[in-house]
Amino acid sequence: MAAEPPIRAVLIAGPTASGKSALALALAERCGGVVANADASQVYADLRVLSARPSEADEARAPHALYGHVDAAEAYAVGRYLDDVHRVINRLSAGFEPGSQQAVEPGRVPIFVGGTGLYLEALTAGLAAVPAIPxxxxxxxxxxxxxxxxxxxxxxxxxxxxxxxxxxxxxxxxxxxxxxxxxxxxxxxxxxEATRGPLDPAETLRIALAPDRAILRERIAARLDGMARDGAVEEAAKLDARSLDPALPAMKALGVRPLAAHARGEISLDEALERTRLDTGRYAKRQSTWFRNRMPGWLQAAPDEALELAIREIGRRGTAPPPLSRT
Structure with a gap:
């Protein structure tokens, strides 16, 4: 039997509040990787708190890419995301940290982490080459x-x-x-007739977190309380004040509408947080269903077991830097 190829990239999926980002950061520190975003809300500069983007302290512990680089007025979507991923891969292949001129040691692999199924799926499956729509x-x-x-x-x-x-x-x-x-x-x-994705699934370690539902509900509630303390209301109010098109993806992010309504004095903070908690719980359920049904071949793991699983697989197969990608 032929040996499995080395791992050139890691993908980490899971429902919101399942501990994906903490896992990616811990793995990057243990294995010298670069954490790369695969979450549609975390690309927006306006949504650091509401999207639970990595903190500045976390970003100082390992290189991060594709976080907070898009303005909320832009309708960012999966096609543009893949273009950005190609650039990240090429920077790593050239020996540089994505988004800077800082050199990185050879062999660093990107660790893509997020809860947006379309982004994660497109990384290995690509996109349909649909012509521009008038x-x-x-x-x-x-x-x-x-x-x-x-x-x-x-x-x-x-x-x-x-x-x-x-x-x-x-x-x-x-x-x-x-x-x-x-x-x-x-x-x-x-x-x-989909185009190829930037990553070869045979050379990609793919892990989907499968948390206990009761524990996940507790984590969602605790995280929302932390967001409220960290400025989520102020962030939603600032975004609301821009009077952007409500159909834009950033304006539909979890928590934006109810917390902005609270900031305008229309509902209480408790009601805004409760609406956000319910919306987040429903979203987490949809994410889990997606990962179960649309991601065959992914390793399923409990959050507290995933790090050792990833380290074991990397130790067994070894790693190699990603090859140059098309732009």
Whole structure:
């Protein structure tokens, strides 16, 4: 039997508040890695507290990349994320810390960590190469109607794609309809022709945290209390004051709307935190379902066992720096 290839990258997934970031940092310190973000909210400069981004103290313990580098006014998405990942990999391959001219020792591997399933999936599976969608097509479908009507229209035009999507997911329903209109082909066909991701799954250690549900609920509540003490209300109020489009991804981040409502005097802090806690719990459940159903081949681990599992796998297979990636 052929030996397994060395590990050139590590992926760590898990629901919110499961301890992913702490695991990635501990692994980076033990193995000389670079922590790289794979969370759609943590890319935003405006959301350090609300997205639970690594603290400045954590960032001083190991190199970090792709955190807080996007303004909330930008509609950052997975395609741009992959472009940024290619640049990170190329910096490491060239022997430099991502985002600076600081040299790093050879052999450092990126440790991608986050809870955004699409980002994590695209790292190894790539993206469908869908052509650009004309603005008039985008505008038409974004003003078509509620999610139920969008799903009914998609079911009429493209039953296969409609069967893949939840009737309560307007963002993906709109995407499927606009691709169908602009290209004359189902998004399902485009997805079959996906481009390669920047990472080879055979050379990637992939770990999904599977925490106990009761413990996770306690961690979510404790983290929200800490966020409130650390300035989450002020952060939400500052973002609200910018009067940005509420459809922007940053404006839909967990906690932004209820805490901004509290800052405006519309609801109490207790109510804002309770709404955020419930939203976060539902989101964590969706994340866990995604990781279970969409990530075959990932190692499942309890949070308190994952570090030793990762170290054991790295010791068994060894590591190698990532090769140059396309830009």
């Amino acid at each position: 603005d008039e097509v985008r505008v038409r479908w974004r003003s078509f109607g509620p999610a139920a009507e969008l799903h009914a229209e998609l079911a009429r035009r493209d039953p296969e794609m409609a069967a893949r999507l939840r009737p309560t997911d307007p963002q993906r329903l709109i995407r499927a309809l606009e691709v169908l209109e602009a290209t004359g082909r189902s998004l399902a066909r485009w997805q079959e």
